[in-house]
Amino acid sequence: MTAEPAAPFTLHQLGQRRSVWEALSELYLDTDTRPGLPRMAHALAESWLGEAELEAVWLEEVTPALAFNLSVVAGEWGYFDQDWLEERIVRRRGYRHLIRRWPPLTWLMTRVWPNEMQPSFRAxxxxxxxxxxxPEARWPDRVAAWTWLAHAYFWSDSPTRAMPNTPALAALFTALEPHLRPLLTGKESAEASRTSVLRLLGIDA
Incomplete structure (x- = not known):
């Protein structure tokens, strides 16, 4: 049986997805976006899309549209125009149909294209x-604290904002670090990153 092409997005689906597309598109910019992971997580939470649907958005919508940017010599590093991004994803809606027909494309989309950024998506x-x-009312403060900690962890030599007035910041870092550590590059040291955060928090490593 020949699989039917995927149905067009409904207006409701578009409304839910736009902020998710924008957030996840940052993972394919040709620059270090790791300190922005908490903000991306906030956008995904606010969409109220389920885990399985977000996985599909990542694998079948964002990745096929933007994976090319990591392979070009001088890829986009600032941002993807959102009108361009939406048009590109909507136009590629048929990939879901192609996946069912061509197993090699399934392999490309689920194993090769997202592989480089998969750890960041998991985080x-x-x-x-x-x-x-x-509680949803606590999300902004938690995201602000995580973002400060992520900046300090990945960019220890250039803090970009004032320390949040959060008494439990050290405890938040203890819980956050396991999500950040797998994203360190081969030239970065987990111990050095951890120590830099603890130093900024006034804690002896």
Missing amino acids: VMALRGELLAL
């Missing part, structure tokens, strides 16, 4: 899950 999804376990 975003984990943080989303932690936000969903909190």
